[in-house]
Amino acid sequence: MRTELQALLRLGLPVALANFGYMAMGLLDTAMVGHMDHGADAALAAVGLGNVVFMALHHFGMGILLALDPLISQAVGARDEPGIRLNIQRGLVLALVLSLPLSALLVPAEFWMQLLDQPPTVIPVARDYVWWSLPSMAVFLGMNVLRTSFQALHHLRPLITVVLLANLLNAFLNWVFIYGNLGCPAMGARGSALASSIGRWFQFLAALLIAWPLLRPYLRGSWRKAFLLRPLVRILKLGIPIGIQISFELLAFASALLFMGWIGPTAQAGHQVTIQLAAFAFMLPLGLSQAASVRVGYAVGAGDHKALVAATRVALMSTSVLMLGWGALFLCWPGPLASLFTHEPEVLALATILIPIAGAFQVVDGLQVVAAGCLRGMADTVWPMFLYMIGFWIIGAPAGLYMAFGTSGRGPGGWPNGLWWGLAVGLTFASTVLILRILYKIRTLAARIE
Numbered sequence: 001m002r003t004e005l006q007a008l009l010r011l012g013l014p015v016a017l018a019n020f021g022y023m024a025m026g027l028l029d030t031a032m033v034g035h036m037d038h039g040a041d042a043a044l045a046a047v048g049l050g051n052v053v054f055m056a057l058h059h060f061g062m063g064i065l066l067a068l069d070p071l072i073s074q075a076v077g078a079r080d081e082p083g084i085r086l087n088i089q090r091g092l093v094l095a096l097v098l099s100l101p102l103s104a105l106l107v108p109a110e111f112w113m114q115l116l117d118q119p120p121t122v123i124p125v126a127r128d129y130v131w132w133s134l135p136s137m138a139v140f141l142g143m144n145v146l147r148t149s150f151q152a153l154h155h156l157r158p159l160i161t162v163v164l165l166a167n168l169l170n171a172f173l174n175w176v177f178i179y180g181n182l183g184c185p186a187m188g189a190r191g192s193a194l195a196s197s198i199g200r201w202f203q204f205l206a207a208l209l210i211a212w213p214l215l216r217p218y219l220r221g222s223w224r225k226a227f228l229l230r231p232l233v234r235i236l237k238l239g240i241p242i243g244i245q246i247s248f249e250l251l252a253f254a255s256a257l258l259f260m261g262w263i264g265p266t267a268q269a270g271h272q273v274t275i276q277l278a279a280f281a282f283m284l285p286l287g288l289s290q291a292a293s294v295r296v297g298y299a300v301g302a303g304d305h306k307a308l309v310a311a312t313r314v315a316l317m318s319t320s321v322l323m324l325g326w327g328a329l330f331l332c333w334p335g336p337l338a339s340l341f342t343h344e345p346e347v348l349a350l351a352t353i354l355i356p357i358a359g360a361f362q363v364v365d366g367l368q369v370v371a372a373g374c375l376r377g378m379a380d381t382v383w384p385m386f387l388y389m390i391g392f393w394i395i396g397a398p399a400g401l402y403m404a405f406g407t408s409g410r411g412p413g414g415w416p417n418g419l420w421w422g423l424a425v426g427l428t429f430a431s432t433v434l435i436l437r438i439l440y441k442i443r444t445l446a447a448r449i450e
Contacts, residue, residue: 001313004295004307007295008318009318011295012288012291015156015159017160018147019286019287027276028171028174029195029196030272031341033178034342036188042125043188044269044342045119045261047129047189047192049118049122049123049126049257050109050133050193053130054134056251058102060102062243063244064240065144066239066242067239067242067381069293069377070238070293070300070376070379071235071238072088073294073377074297074298074300074301074379075087075301076153076297076301077297077298077302078301080301085218086231088219089225090226090231090232092226093223093227094232095142096138099141103137106130106131107131110123122265129193131193132197133196136196136200139204146207148290149215149218151290152297162206166199166202166203169198169199170199173191173199176195177190177191177195239381241385244388249392252426256423267350269344270350274351274354278330281358281362282366284326285366285370288319288373289372289373292370292374292377295377296378299311300377300379311374312438316438319370320363322366326359327359327361328359330355330356330358330362331359334356338352354420357417357421361428364430367434367435368430368431371435371438372388380441387433390433391426391427391430396422396427397422398422399421399422400426401419404418
């Protein structure tokens with residue numbers, strides 16, 4: 001068990017650090033937009049809405065590409081070099097192909113926002129935020145393929161290096177574009193999207209350059225087999241349920257933002273501050289989830305049932321302990337955390353109420369994503385998709401809507417409280433049923449996916 005814990009943390013903590021770096025870009029965008037001299041309230045709401053719309057489709061594509069986690073890690077476990085090479089190449093091909101329809105769906109972003117009855121004062125800036133983000137869709141997805149490859153090959157230094165450099169670049173570009181420095185016009189929230197797009201291009205190209213000695217054997221030579229339709233369709237069949245599963249979770253949180261829009265921009269801004277903190281904390285279990293997927297994939301590829309049991313058990317136990325720390329932080333210091341992002345009194349007051357609710361569900365939030373990662377390592381993707389749908393949309397969303405809009409007493413924070421408690425209910429259900437699914441699956445050793 002100790003050996004497995006060390007292996008999980010050696011792999012998971014660097015991935016989590018890279019994830020924190022990804023998330024830090026969004027946190028920095030939110031903080032710098034939130035401290036604008038004029039219109040910070042509406043700008044924060046626009047960043048939240050625009051980011052939700054863009055990320056909803058990006059995360060669906062990213063989920064499809066997570067099918068590469070079991071494919072590459074199982075190939076590494078089986079010492080199948082041609083299998084590693086083909087799956088990395090096919091992943092990059094799919095990243096480019098998927099970016100085209102996903103970007104096309106985002107062009108009418110204003111129509112989708114109007115259809116969802118969002119505040120008219122927020123929609124124009126949120127639409128522009130989406131449009132400025134579109135040029136980075138392909139490389140954003142491509143970076144997910146490289147992340148999976150680095151992780152499966154246990155070579156994470158390039159990933160961490162480019163993420164740290166991209167954050168420095170993003171901070172500088174935010175200063176230029178948001179506030180209008182160095183002769184650039186002040187673009188506000190739109191400027192944060194432009195800065196993020198440039199940062200994503202930098203990450204992808206810098207990762208290719210820095211990691212070229214590692215990637216060269218897998219990227220050079222013939223790509224003919226990477227374009228064969230049948231294997232690509234099989235990856236899609238494995239990955240689409242993962243994409244839908246991730247979309248169910250993301251859209252549950254996104255729907256809370258949309259429902260906040262029915263209340264007003266201040267509610268959306270307070271939600272945006274809270275969701276940024278919760279998402280930042282989520283990067284730790286997400287890193288452990290990605291590491292658990294690799295460790296489970298290794299065990300399946302090697303045909304080692306004992307290692308499979310150890311990998312799942314250690315992943316779940318370590319996640320529970322680590323997420324207790326995040327929960328305690330949110331419960332004890334909501335005010336100081338909220339003040340990092342805004343100085344608007346009404347937004348600050350609302351975020352201070354919502355942050356402890358996020359702290360209450362940190363453990364179950366971590367468990368559900370790590371459990372999903374373990375199942376993904378076994379190439380079990382269809383059942384988790386249905387379990388997420390039940391947890392978030394049949395149980396969590398109705399509970400949140402009832403607590404937000406179906407009760408007579410409002411209390412402190414009113415409607416926003418109910419929406420966030422609904423998220424807590426959905427996460428608790430999802431974590432419980434996914435762990436039960438793991439217990440069922442590990443009774444027999446899963447077969448490797450070819």
